[in-house]
Structures are given as C-alpha cells and as structure tokens.
Amino acid sequence: MAVTLGRRLSAAVVSAVVIGLAVPGRGEILRISEPRPVVDSAPGLKAVLDPAVVRQGGYAVLTVTGTGGRMKGTADALGLEISLYPAPGGLRALVPVPLTTKRGRHRIQVIVGNLEARVFMTVARRPVRPMRHIRGLIVSPEKAEALRTDKGKLGRILSRESAEALWSAVLRRPVPGPVTAEFGVPRSYGGGAGWVHKGVDVPMPRNWPVIAPTGGTVRLAKLMGSYGNIIVVDHGQGVFTTYLHLRSMLVEPGVRVEAGQVIGTVGATGMATGPHLHFGVFMHRVAVDPVEFLTRGLP
Numbered sequence: 001m002a003v004t005l006g007r008r009l010s011a012a013v014v015s016a017v018v019i020g021l022a023v024p025g026r027g028e029i030l031r032i033s034e035p036r037p038v039v040d041s042a043p044g045l046k047a048v049l050d051p052a053v054v055r056q057g058g059y060a061v062l063t064v065t066g067t068g069g070r071m072k073g074t075a076d077a078l079g080l081e082i083s084l085y086p087a088p089g090g091l092r093a094l095v096p097v098p099l100t101t102k103r104g105r106h107r108i109q110v111i112v113g114n115l116e117a118r119v120f121m122t123v124a125r126r127p128v129r130p131m132r133h134i135r136g137l138i139v140s141p142e143k144a145e146a147l148r149t150d151k152g153k154l155g156r157i158l159s160r161e162s163a164e165a166l167w168s169a170v171l172r173r174p175v176p177g178p179v180t181a182e183f184g185v186p187r188s189y190g191g192g193a194g195w196v197h198k199g200v201d202v203p204m205p206r207n208w209p210v211i212a213p214t215g216g217t218v219r220l221a222k223l224m225g226s227y228g229n230i231i232v233v234d235h236g237q238g239v240f241t242t243y244l245h246l247r248s249m250l251v252e253p254g255v256r257v258e259a260g261q262v263i264g265t266v267g268a269t270g271m272a273t274g275p276h277l278h279f280g281v282f283m284h285r286v287a288v289d290p291v292e293f294l295t296r297g298l299p
C-alpha cells in the first residue's frame, strides 16, 4: 500500500512539473524545463506462503522479500500477531494454523517498517476424529487444577521467543515407536470432561532414551503436577518442542542441545496410564501436528 501511494504521489509531482503552472492575471504559462526526478525509495515488499493451502493443525512458511534490509516485522495471521525473523534474502515466519481456525480463505497482512504486503492462505479441514475415552484415568478437581496450572506455566515459557533459528532442515524422531494417540483427537477422562490432544503419544519401554529432533536451548526441565517430568526445548523463531511424562531428565534449563542428543528417558510420571512419550510441537504458542512437523521438517 505504501508503494502504491508513493508511486501515485510521484506521478502527481511529475505531472505538476511538466504541465506547468498558470500565473493568475497574466495568462502566461510558466514552464519548468527540467522535471525533478522523484525516486520511489520504498522497495516492493513481497510475501510468499508455502504451502498456500494448509490443514487445521498444520503450518506454512511465510517468506518476505523486498524488506530494504529491515530486520524486524510482523504478520497478522489467523488472529495471531507473529514476529518475522531474519532469513536469507529477507524475513521469515512459520505460520501455524490453530485447530479451531475456520475453513476457507484467510488474509495474512505483513508489516515491515512502513511497508505492507498481503498474502492469502486457504485453510483446509482436518478429518474429524471420534472422541477417545481414556479409562483408568479420572480427572479429579485437583488433577484438573494441576492441568490448568501446568498449562499456564507452559504458556509463559512459549511466549518468550528467541530470534536465532537453531534448527536444521531435517528432523529426527525423538523415539522410534509408532504413534498410538494422534494429534487433535478430542478426549474424555473416566467418562468426564476432556480436552483435545495437543501432541502425540508414543508408547515405549520405561527408560528408553529420548533424543532432541534438532538443535535448541532447554527452557524447562521440571516435575509438574499433570505433565510429570517435562522438558521444553526452544529451537528459535517461535518453535518449541515438549516431552512429557519422562522418567529421567538429563538436561538443565539454559543448556544447548544438538540433534540426536539424549535429553531424558521415557516414563509414566504425571497423568499417564503407562510408559510413553507425549511429544508436542508449538509454533508461536499454537500446537501443531508433530507427525507433520517431523515429516515435513523446517525451512
């Protein structure tokens, strides 16, 4: 928009100069022979989304070029205000699609300094799965309270983003087993209230090593009421991974981890019916499908 306005103004200035100015009362035209050059200094901001069609619970890579060397910007996408971070050739952001986003076309507004650009995303429906009843795990009022407390604490950690991307394009699976509880499935506990599953569950023998899928910084390694022993790894630029119900935690907050490094072992701490890894992925505080994350990787 800034670019268009700039061009319009330039055109107006040039025409005024070329046509000349009438001097009232004398009927003469005063001509200025040399039109002053008006340089449009605002470069053309361009935003590209890959892919342009994303499923609920998925994510896209937003690449912004023509930023004129600016190092910061924001994207207003799906009700989220997302920070843009430096990337080769311009700025970049991972745009997560919350499970609750309505299907259809959504406009993404990009703002870099006084420049604006827009791009459109089509959100496709994620197949609806039937409610899964978890027996043998009754959520008492105390447990429900512990869940709320843990969620609040995790939310605060996820909101502190770091600018440097510590990831590599190809990601490793934290544990090798198959996923038995998918992402985005609604659940009920002991026939009572439930939540949507915001990660995947992979049953593994107790004490099985859990590895970091890619580089990052440990932000949390703590025993919590419902999550049990939880590790949160910050991979930079708003991307975090979480590991719940661990038996042991082998890293401390603040330490850097590399891809493939053992960070803990599988357990059944907190609200769990048996030994398994609950693996979660968050982008700008929004939970995305860990299977898609591990398969597609990062830019």
Ligand SMILES: [Zn+2]
Binding pocket: 181, 197, 199, 200, 201, 278, 279
């Ligand atoms: Zn789980």
